[in-house]
Amino acid sequence: MGFSQKKFDKSICEVVASITPGCVMSYGEVARAAGFPHHARMVSKAMSRSTVPLPWHRVIRSDRTIAFKVGSKAYQEQKGLLENEGSRLINGKIVPLKPNMAVDLDRLFWGAE
Secondary structure, eight states, X not given: OOOOHHHHHHHHHHHHHHOOTTXXXXXXXXXXXXXXXXXXXXXXXXXXXXXXXOOGGGEEOTTSSOSSOTTSHHHHHHHHHHXXXXXXXXXXXXXXXXXXXXXXXXXXXXXXX
């Protein structure tokens, strides 16, 4: 069975759409939750192909930083959207308002640690 971009995009967009305000997920967490654990680098492309608006700003790097160049317009926009939802930026890292939903997804998929 080959890779289906349509299935990948749909799965990625469903996961991103489910990230609630005040929460964030890394590109890798999104890929893993969508069933494509080794495709983190393809997540942003899948989001860009979406025909419906997504809460793109809730997807961040695995080190919990914003993926755009610090100070850029895109960086400021993502930072502002996250802060409006209650997340904070401390030493360049996003601290979400709510516990990371990826932890709950890990428990759901893999069981208790």
